Amino acid sequence: MVMELPGDAELVARLRARDEAAFALVLDAWSPGMLRLARSFVSTPDSAAECVQDTWLAVIEGLDRFEGRSALRTWVYRILVNTAKRRGVREGRSVPWSSVADESGPTVDPARFRPPGEPYAGHWWEFPAPWPEDAVLATEMQRLVAAAVAELPERQRVVVVLRDIQGYDPDEVSSILVITPGYQRVLLHRGRAHVRARIEAYHARAVTS
Amino acid sequence: MDCAEFVELVTDYLEGGLGDADRRRVEEHLDLCDGCSTYLGQVRATIATLHELPPEEGSTPGRDRLLEAFRRSL
Numbered sequence: 001m002v003m004e005l006p007g008d009a010e011l012v013a014r015l016r017a018r019d020e021a022a023f024a025l026v027l028d029a030w031s032p033g034m035l036r037l038a039r040s041f042v043s044t045p046d047s048a049a050e051c052v053q054d055t056w057l058a059v060i061e062g063l064d065r066f067e068g069r070s071a072l073r074t075w076v077y078r079i080l081v082n083t084a085k086r087r088g089v090r091e092g093r094s095v096p097w098s099s100v101a102d103e104s105g106p107t108v109d110p111a112r113f114r115p116p117g118e119p120y121a122g123h124w125w126e127f128p129a130p131w132p133e134d135a136v137l138a139t140e141m142q143r144l145v146a147a148a149v150a151e152l153p154e155r156q157r158v159v160v161v162l163r164d165i166q167g168y169d170p171d172e173v174s175s176i177l178v179i180t181p182g183y184q185r186v187l188l189h190r191g192r193a194h195v196r197a198r199i200e201a202y203h204a205r206a207v208t209s
Numbered sequence: 210m211d212c213a214e215f216v217e218l219v220t221d222y223l224e225g226g227l228g229d230a231d232r233r234r235v236e237e238h239l240d241l242c243d244g245c246s247t248y249l250g251q252v253r254a255t256i257a258t259l260h261e262l263p264p265e266e267g268s269t270p271g272r273d274r275l276l277e278a279f280r281r282s283l
Contacts, residue, residue, distance in 0.1 A: 018279065018280070018282065018283045020276060020279060020280060023275075023276065023279045024276060027269055027272060027275060027276070028269055028272075031269040031270070031272075032264040032269075033264070035270070036264065049270035049271070050270075052269075052270050053270050053271040053274070053275065056271075056275045056278075057275070057278060060275075060278055060279050060282045061282070063282075106213070106216075106217065107216065107217060108213070108216045108217075110213065113211070113212055113213040120211075121211065122211025122212060122213045122214065123211055123212045123213075123242075123244075124212050124244040124245075127243060127244030127247060128244060128247050128248050128251060130247055131251060131254065138261075141258055142258070142261070142262055142263065145255075145258050145259060145262065146262060149259070160259065164256050164259040164260060165259050165260065165262050167260055170224055181226070182226070185220055185221055185224055185226050188220055188224070189217070189219070189220035189221070192220060192252060192255055192256065193216075193252075195255050195259065196251055196252055196255040199251070199254075199255060199258075200251070
């Protein structure tokens with residue numbers, strides 16, 4: 001398990017004093033999550049591993065310039081995002097963050113709601129079917145959910161990874177990605193809705209087959 | 210509030226992004242609508258599954274080289 005990290009003030013002081021144990025601590029605590037996030041931008045696991053290594057080298061080099069205006073982890077993750085984006089663009093994988101495709105329109109098929117003019121317009125034709133409890137192996141559900149995340153457009157994927165998979169709070173996610181909290185929620189909303197729909201479709205198939 | 214509106218507010222609701230008035234409208238709708246309560250529960254279950262995904266393999270790439278670089282950086 002990951003050891004509890006000291007607070008930023010102590011951590012930064014120890015890193016600047018080149019305390020190797022402190023560096024090993026952050027390296028081991030943050031690298032798995034960084035690797036996962038890097039995978040959202042680049043094409044291969046090797047490429048993601050290189051992004052993470054390049055980020056740590058930049059962190060070592062920039063340590064004495066870190067001003068503490070954000071949390072240390074946020075600063076490290078911002079370097080990672082910039083490194084991974086640049087590499088993603090080079091690999092022809094990344095789309096510019098300014099494009100707004102996939103970010104408007106309903107997240108649930110409008111055909112599931114009664115249309116205007118019907119009694120109870122805007123309400124479900126049929127309620128979402130409850131999901132069976134424990135009917136699916138945890139590993140199978142994880143595979144399904146990981147595949148659903150991999151299908152997401154890049155921006156939604158990155159936000160889902162940071163907010164829901166890694167569990168960072170919304171402010172830190174917005175701050176790492178330099179986006180507004182509202183836009184962060186838009187991306188999160190669309191990403192979650194897609195993953196939920198995949199789970200729903202899976203259970204529906206299990207019922208009919 | 211109708212269900213089509215509810216499903217688009219669910220993330221703002223869960224993430225604390227709604228003002229008091231909208232939050233009350235969402236909660237009043239939830240009290241009346243079993244379908245949307247189910248939907249909300251499924252979004253929560255989705256988040257829980259995401260949070261339980263195992264970490265990527267190969268946790269710290271180039272660990273020894275990075276520690277070496279750190280030592281030499283003073």
